[in-house]
Amino acid sequence: MSTQHSRTAARFMIAPATVLLLGWMLIPLCMTLYYSFRRYRLLTPDRTGWVGFRNYENFLTNPAFMDALTNTLALVLGVLIITVVLGVLLAILLDQPMFGQGIVRILVIAPFFVMPTVSALVWKNMFMNPVNGLFAYAAKAVGLQPYDFLSQAPLLSIIGIVSWQWLPFATLILLTAIQSLDSEQMEAAEMDGASPLSRFWFITLPHLSRAITVVILIQTIFLLSIFAEILVTTNGGPGTASTNLTYLVYAESLLNYDVGEGSAGGVIAIILANIVAIFLMRMIGKNLDA
Amino acid sequence: MARAVTQKRKLIATLAAWTIGMAIFFPILWTIITSFKTEAEAIADPPSLFWFDWTLENYNVVNERSNYPLHFMNSVIISLGSTLLGLIIAVPAAWSMAFVPGKRTKDVLMWMLSTKMLPPVGVLIPIYLISRDLGVLDSRLALVVILTLINLPIIVWMLYTYFKEIPGEILEAARMDGATLKSEILYVLTPMAVPGIASTVLLNIILAWNEAFWTLNLTAAKSAPLTAFIASYSSPEGLFYAKLSAASTMAIAPILIMGWFSQKQLVRGLTFGAVK
Numbered sequence: 001m002s003t004q005h006s007r008t009a010a011r012f013m014i015a016p017a018t019v020l021l022l023g024w025m026l027i028p029l030c031m032t033l034y035y036s037f038r039r040y041r042l043l044t045p046d047r048t049g050w051v052g053f054r055n056y057e058n059f060l061t062n063p064a065f066m067d068a069l070t071n072t073l074a075l076v077l078g079v080l081i082i083t084v085v086l087g088v089l090l091a092i093l094l095d096q097p098m099f100g101q102g103i104v105r106i107l108v109i110a111p112f113f114v115m116p117t118v119s120a121l122v123w124k125n126m127f128m129n130p131v132n133g134l135f136a137y138a139a140k141a142v143g144l145q146p147y148d149f150l151s152q153a154p155l156l157s158i159i160g161i162v163s164w165q166w167l168p169f170a171t172l173i174l175l176t177a178i179q180s181l182d183s184e185q186m187e188a189a190e191m192d193g194a195s196p197l198s199r200f201w202f203i204t205l206p207h208l209s210r211a212i213t214v215v216i217l218i219q220t221i222f223l224l225s226i227f228a229e230i231l232v233t234t235n236g237g238p239g240t241a242s243t244n245l246t247y248l249v250y251a252e253s254l255l256n257y258d259v260g261e262g263s264a265g266g267v268i269a270i271i272l273a274n275i276v277a278i279f280l281m282r283m284i285g286k287n288l289d290a
Numbered sequence: 291m292a293r294a295v296t297q298k299r300k301l302i303a304t305l306a307a308w309t310i311g312m313a314i315f316f317p318i319l320w321t322i323i324t325s326f327k328t329e330a331e332a333i334a335d336p337p338s339l340f341w342f343d344w345t346l347e348n349y350n351v352v353n354e355r356s357n358y359p360l361h362f363m364n365s366v367i368i369s370l371g372s373t374l375l376g377l378i379i380a381v382p383a384a385w386s387m388a389f390v391p392g393k394r395t396k397d398v399l400m401w402m403l404s405t406k407m408l409p410p411v412g413v414l415i416p417i418y419l420i421s422r423d424l425g426v427l428d429s430r431l432a433l434v435v436i437l438t439l440i441n442l443p444i445i446v447w448m449l450y451t452y453f454k455e456i457p458g459e460i461l462e463a464a465r466m467d468g469a470t471l472k473s474e475i476l477y478v479l480t481p482m483a484v485p486g487i488a489s490t491v492l493l494n495i496i497l498a499w500n501e502a503f504w505t506l507n508l509t510a511a512k513s514a515p516l517t518a519f520i521a522s523y524s525s526p527e528g529l530f531y532a533k534l535s536a537a538s539t540m541a542i543a544p545i546l547i548m549g550w551f552s553q554k555q556l557v558r559g560l561t562f563g564a565v566k
Contacts, residue, residue: 009471010390013382017446018398020379024439025405028413028420035415090310096303106550107311110318113549115500117521118538122321124524126531132333134320141336167314173565176557214561225409228502228517232524246411253415254507263415270412277407285400 029270035263042257055264059252065265067240068248071155075244076223078159079166080216086163087170087215088208092200094171095178105175112168116228123161124150124233154234154242161229166222170215177211178204210283217280224273245269318542325349325535332531348536357511358519358537365515365541367430368505369498372437373445373491379438380445381487385479387446388453389461399450406443410503421508428510436508437498444497445490448559452486489555492548499545516541 039051059065094105111119127133128149136146149157181204189199227246230236236243236251243251249269253262312319324332326344334342352358387395417436418427426432456479464478502517509518520541523534549556557565 006390006471007392010386010392013386014398016379017383017402017442020439021402021405021442025408028416029408031416031419032413093303093307093310096307097300098304098307099300100304100308104307104311105553107315109549109553110315110546112556113496113500113545114318114542115517115520115545116502117506117517118321118542119317121520121523121534122317122538125534126320126324127317132531134337137335137337164314164317169560172553173557173561176565211565214565218561221407225411225503227411228506228521231506232521246409249411250414250507254418259415259419266409266412266415269409273407273409273412277404280407281400281404284403285396 032263032266032270035259036267038260038263040259040263042259051260055260056268059261059264059268062261064240064243064248068243068245071240071242072224072244072246074155075159075162075226076220078156079162079223080219082159082163083166083170083219084212084215086167087174088205088212090167090171091174091178092204094175109168109172111165112172114165116165117232119165120161120229120232123157123164128157150234151238154238158226158229158233158242161233162223162226165229166219169219173215174208174211177208181207213283217276217283220276221273221280224269224276245272318546321535322539323535324532325539327532327535329529329532332535333529348532349540352533352537352540358540361514361516361519362540364430364513365499365517368433368437368513368515369495371430371434372441372498373494375434375438376442376445376494377487377491380442380449384446384449384453385475388450388456389458399447402443402446406440410440414507417504418507427508428512428514430513432508433505433513433515436504437501440501440504441494441497444559445494448490448493448555449483449486451558452490453483455486456482489552490559492552493555493559496545496549496552 036055037050037052038055039047039049041047090108094101094108098104114122125133127135130136130146130148133146135149139146185203186199189203194202225246226244227250230242230244230247234242236247240248245265246269249262249265252258252265256262323339325348326346327342328345328347331338331342387399421427421429421432424432460482461474461478464474469478499515500517502521505515505517506521509515520534520537523530523537
């Protein structure tokens with residue numbers, strides 16, 4: 001029960017956040033749209049003018065675009081599959097009674113708190129380096145040739161690094177969901193003679209479906225924007241082998257100084273992200289009603 | 291009836307979980323250990339896990355040579371500044387949405403969330419150009435403002451879910467007793483809201499500390515926080531593993547510790563209340 005007085009106050013208190021976010025969203029968005037139809041190169045800033053859809057044409061027909069698109073999809077899907085599958089298994093394991101559960105949880109969650117540039121550099125140098133990396137020592141120790149991860153399989157290596165960063169997130173959320181599973185249901189199934197596998201398939205997994213969806217959607221939002229890991233490990237290379245959409249837009253606009261084409265790429269990235277966002281918003285919105 | 295757990299099963303689970311946990315944690319452990327080695331030992335073949343001469347040399351070198359304290363302070367100022375600023379803007383908003391919900395409250399919340407879905411690269415160019423034209427490229431102020439705006443939806447949402455759990459009857463009772471809006475907020479709401487605010491602050495410091503898109507793109511030497519400073523090690527000269535490890539350890543240690551304290555709230559904050 002609220003009075004007219006408190007309603008006015010409420011509107012007043014909500015205003016700063018709303019106005020700021022509105023400005024933060026609309027102004028840059030309109031500018032990106034505007035530039036995407038303009039000729040604007042930072043090296044020749046005087047030559048400007050409307051170019052219609054030519055920036056979009058250039059961006060979309062740039063051979064790097066298809067590579068970036070496939071790389072983005074591979075990166076997102078690869079990390080999602082690894083983190084969700086391993087996350088479910090790990091969450092089930094961590095849910096078992098054991099000694100030192102709290103400490104194990106702390107160990108597992110740790111990578112999530114490591115800043116992207118640190119984890120990328122540590123993996124690049126101290127593990128994947130073909131001369132001095134730990135993996136190279138391990139290979140030599142068993143008589144194999146050291147493998148140059150970041151130049152032989154740059155995208156897979158980055159998928160590995162990013163998965164290491166995000167596995168804790170998936171595990172933590174799935175573990176929280178598992179812990180809310182009704183244990184009596186499990187016991188009943190056990191007494192009725194359901195095997196562990198069918199208990200997992202018919203009780204645990206359906207119970208987790210909602211949490212898994214949330215993990216997939218949220219990770220997708222972040223994974224579409226992976227940048228630092230690529231910048232410090234491969235710079236998108238060799239060639240465009242590990243360039244994703246975010247990195248391509250960055251390279252076009254701030255390395256090639258083509259603001260127009262970069263903006264067109266930005267608009268395309270926004271459209272792609274929105275497709276994912278719609279699903280995510282629907283899920284969270286449903287939860288608000290409950 | 292609790293399920294009977296055989297001792298053997300518990301032992302197997304313990305062994306498996308510890309093995310996997312250590313494997314996942316190993317890169318961090320290895321970084322910390324390497325930071326105490328000399329550069330020569332850091333690339334020694336075979337590498338040694340514990341049996342080397344431990345030294346603090348790298349920490350001294352990093353601290354003296356590379357303006358490390360400046361970048362550390364940049365990180366502190368940017369993450370604390372953006373969190374505080376965000377809190378000042380978000381607390382009133384979340385408070386009013388939780389206690390005086392209107393017809394549109396849900397829409398406003400969802401819309402705020404939608405701003406978080408905007409891929410940063412979509413607005414990189416305008417933000418870059420605006421910062422350049424305002425002369426705030428490579429300034430801490432610009433980063434504080436941008437990180438505030440980026441994390442504002444998360445702050446509002448987290449506070450909202452916490453405030454929602456405070457029973458509204460208490461506020462009404464206070465109002466009946468003649469409390470003004472100001473004293474209602476100050477003496478009734480605040481004490482109950484402190485735990486929620488604390489976890490929100492913690493999570494946001496972590497997110498701001500580790501943010502690596504805007505910090506890499508909008509800073510150079512002067513205002514670069516640790517994310518950008520560490521990135522400068524990607525094209526190194528000479529032997530640098532031990533120094534990289536020392537710099538990394540100092541960069542992640544404060545957040546690692548804060549993170550371990552906030553792991554329970556993390557789930558709620560990062561899923562916008564969809565998983566509790």
